[in-house]
Amino acid sequence: MFRSYLRLALFALGLLVGVQVPGFIDDYSKRVDAHRIEAEQGLKGFRQTAQRFFKGDLVALVGHYQASADPVMRSDAQSLGTLVERSAFLEREAKAMQGAWYAQVFHLATAADHELMEETLDAYRYQVLLAPEAIVWGIACAMLLAWLLESLALLVGVLLGVGRSQKVQRRHWR
Structure with missing residues (x-):
């Protein structure tokens, strides 16, 4: 007995x-989307500048900042480069979380961003x-x-x- x-x-x-698995997957996807939107907001002005002078190429804008004789511009090039990389990473992460459920689970188990995973775990409420x-x-x-x-x-x-x-x-x- x-x-x-x-x-x-x-x-x-x-x-x-x-x-809990589907709820956690959903929370992680929403967190990635929120970070992606925030990164895009941070790049909005730079995208307009890149569109006006470099046909929308943010990497060319970063290169222009790096080549500048002005030390402030060179310093901003590093910050802008980091923003561009983060935005591209979050875009790839968001695309990975748009696939089939088994692809999402595989991505979370093998290739998810540890920082985003920890944020999701810390904020996750069992449901x-x-x-x-x-x-x-x-x-x-x-x-x-x-x-x-x-x-x-x-x-x-x-x-x-x-x-x-x-x-x-x-x-x-x-």
């Missing part, structure tokens, strides 16, 4: 963990979504967790000889 309740508890735990993808994630995680832990318990039991009858143990020790 205890094993049955333990299985149910593990299943419930897996279910609750699984339903139970009743969206179809949350339900699927919940059931899949619950089944996987229950299966893994039960398999581990059975393996440990076999290794320790738990559940064997005395007759079977005597037969193997002859």
